[in-house]
Amino acid sequence: MISSISSSNRFVLVVLTGLFLCVGCAGPRGMAETMQRPEKGSYRIAIFPVENLSGGKAPLKELRLSLAEKIKTAGFDVLPDDSLNKFLARHRIRYIGGIDGESARDMAEEEQVQAVLIPSLEYYDDSYPPKIALTARLVSTAGEPEILWMDSIALSGNDSPGLFDTGLIRDPAKLTDKAFRELTRSLSDSFGGGFRVSVDQLLKKKFPPRQFYRSDLAPDKQFRIVVLPFYNRSDRKNAGEIMALHFVQELRRLGNFTVVEPGMVRHHLLQYRLIMEGGVTNANADVIYDVLQANVLLTGRVIDYQDGRGETGVPTVDFSVTMLDKEHHMIVLAADSYNTGDDRVHFFDFGRISTAYGVAIEMIRGIMDRIDMQRGTPAVEGGGRIAPNH
Amino acid sequence: MPGTRRVKSIVSSLFLKTVMSIAMVSLTGCAAFHPSGTYRNENMDFGSIRTVEVLPFVNLSRDNSAGERVRDVLITALLASGGVYVVPIGEVNRGVVRAAIANPAAPSAEEIVKLGSFIKADGVITGTLKEYGEVRSGTAVGNVISLSLQLMETQTGKVVWSASTTRGGVSVTDRLFGGGGEPMNTITEKAVDDLINKLFQ
Numbered sequence: 001m002i003s004s005i006s007s008s009n010r011f012v013l014v015v016l017t018g019l020f021l022c023v024g025c026a027g028p029r030g031m032a033e034t035m036q037r038p039e040k041g042s043y044r045i046a047i048f049p050v051e052n053l054s055g056g057k058a059p060l061k062e063l064r065l066s067l068a069e070k071i072k073t074a075g076f077d078v079l080p081d082d083s084l085n086k087f088l089a090r091h092r093i094r095y096i097g098g099i100d101g102e103s104a105r106d107m108a109e110e111e112q113v114q115a116v117l118i119p120s121l122e123y124y125d126d127s128y129p130p131k132i133a134l135t136a137r138l139v140s141t142a143g144e145p146e147i148l149w150m151d152s153i154a155l156s157g158n159d160s161p162g163l164f165d166t167g168l169i170r171d172p173a174k175l176t177d178k179a180f181r182e183l184t185r186s187l188s189d190s191f192g193g194g195f196r197v198s199v200d201q202l203l204k205k206k207f208p209p210r211q212f213y214r215s216d217l218a219p220d221k222q223f224r225i226v227v228l229p230f231y232n233r234s235d236r237k238n239a240g241e242i243m244a245l246h247f248v249q250e251l252r253r254l255g256n257f258t259v260v261e262p263g264m265v266r267h268h269l270l271q272y273r274l275i276m277e278g279g280v281t282n283a284n285a286d287v288i289y290d291v292l293q294a295n296v297l298l299t300g301r302v303i304d305y306q307d308g309r310g311e312t313g314v315p316t317v318d319f320s321v322t323m324l325d326k327e328h329h330m331i332v333l334a335a336d337s338y339n340t341g342d343d344r345v346h347f348f349d350f351g352r353i354s355t356a357y358g359v360a361i362e363m364i365r366g367i368m369d370r371i372d373m374q375r376g377t378p379a380v381e382g383g384g385r386i387a388p389n390h
Numbered sequence: 391m392p393g394t395r396r397v398k399s400i401v402s403s404l405f406l407k408t409v410m411s412i413a414m415v416s417l418t419g420c421a422a423f424h425p426s427g428t429y430r431n432e433n434m435d436f437g438s439i440r441t442v443e444v445l446p447f448v449n450l451s452r453d454n455s456a457g458e459r460v461r462d463v464l465i466t467a468l469l470a471s472g473g474v475y476v477v478p479i480g481e482v483n484r485g486v487v488r489a490a491i492a493n494p495a496a497p498s499a500e501e502i503v504k505l506g507s508f509i510k511a512d513g514v515i516t517g518t519l520k521e522y523g524e525v526r527s528g529t530a531v532g533n534v535i536s537l538s539l540q541l542m543e544t545q546t547g548k549v550v551w552s553a554s555t556t557r558g559g560v561s562v563t564d565r566l567f568g569g570g571g572e573p574m575n576t577i578t579e580k581a582v583d584d585l586i587n588k589l590f591q
Binding site: 210281318322 | 463475476482
């Protein structure tokens with residue numbers, strides 16, 4: 001009996017010692033992490049008014065308030081609206097789709113803001129089925145503005161109708177709420193992970209480009225890329241800006257591309273009066289490379305960007321993209337893509353994409369997949385392959 | 391008996407001749423419907439053309455943006471073929487302005503030479519988009535594209551290659567079962583691939 005008690009005591013003692021050791025190991029690491037990273041409550045964010053790229057009417061104030069509420073609930077310290085409005089008025093900031101270096105510095109000094117959240121509304125429709133597509137990015141105010149986090153979401157009320165239409169969302173407010181919850185969760189997760197970019201996010205469904213060319217993009221090289229607004233030849237207003245934002249988001253996920261904040265790009269284009277009506281010339285590109293310390297530049301053309309109206313409308317996206325490099329002044333990447341929301345539908349609307357955002361993102365992911373450096377797509381050797389006459 | 395045999399052999403040879411003639415006429419007929427539509431300068435060394443620029447197309451279709459659309463597809467397809475390097479559109483436009491080309495879609499030989507001196511390209515591609523969009527035949531509907539291209543060398547301004555293609559249209563299946571034909575995107579891609587194959591053959 002005594003021996004059994006003593007043996008069970010010994011067992012308990014060993015387990016307890018092990019547990020203490022484990023706790024001892026875990027404790028300092030957790031503390032170190034919390035010391036390195038700021039707490040959400042002490043991380044002050046200014047939420048810019050929502051930039052309306054939808055080309056139509058949308059309840060922008062309500063959307064911003066709802067987003068701010070979600071971010072506050074997630075534990076972040078949000079700059080009060082009064083302070084933000086006074087700051088914007090004081091510095092005569094009218095462009096809310098990005099932030100330049102000077103404004104970011106002023107915001108950090110005057111309002112003690114660590115980052116600015118820039119939401120851009122791509123699509124909003126409150127008639128049935130309600131639809132919303134929104135992109136948001138967090139830009140640091142310390143030093144040169146840098147994109148810390150960027151994500152986007154597009155939802156439609158009939159995305160997952162479920163059994164007997166029980167999954168339908170008819171209320172636009174409910175849909176917006178769902179979209180903002182997702183975005184806030186993504187922001188919180190990214191904050192928790194020290195704003196590290198997750199490369200796994202590339203492994204999703206994608207549409208391969210219609211035509212693709214790639215050359216001289218060394219896999220071991222780091223690129224600082226400027227994404228210019230695309231030339232908009234579509235009927236959709238702001239399609240050029242929307243497409244540029246999608247590329248900014250997806251290029252960041254590649255890992256070896258540092259994307260220059262679009263607000264900085266716009267500021268310098270205006271400052272140096274760079275007007276590129278017929279496309280980017282080498283002279284223009286040189287100025288952009290120099291002032292933004294970039295080594296590659298991305299531009300393109302949107303031919304079609306249509307959101308499907310109503311329940312049966314099919315979204316269509318058609319664009320071409322070109323990447324130029326500083327070293328050789330040559331095209332290092334060119335792609336041409338065209339897809340519609342029902343390209344993957346084979347029966348009963350399975351695989352249907354209800355927004356142009358959804359189609360565009362999958363098309364861009366198809367291009368990103370081809371330039372994904374880890375995969376090492378063989379570069380095309382250019383030059384002189386037209387067969388000579390015999 | 392020998393007489394019957396001779397008659398039989400005459401009949402069979404006549405039958406064979408008739409069948410062969412019909413087959414030949416049919417084949418000739420087919421050839422007439424599908425002309426190759428390609429011109430190649432026999433004295434030109436196409437291997438020397440490494441860089442080309444694609445000028446804006448003459449757009450004869452009803453769709454205003456069709457010319458730009460097809461030009462974009464062609465530029466990427468030429469690059470993707472790995473055969474030639476294509477000068478970025480911005481540089482081409484700058485060259486057109488510097489060379490003071492009045493009509494960039496249809497430049498003269500002198501203008502081509504001048505353009506070549508500003509932009510270091512070996513060839514210039516011009517094109518005409520004759521048809522792009524929907525066609526109707528009775529109640530049947532289909533999509534059609536008709537495109538012709540010309541390659542001019544920048545040293546002399548001469549046309550060294552020219553080809554045309556037509557894809558899509560209303561097929562027998564479309565007439566019988568409807569369906570609207572192939573999507574515009576697919577036939578554009580096919581037409582451009584066809585022309586590139588003709589260039590590189």
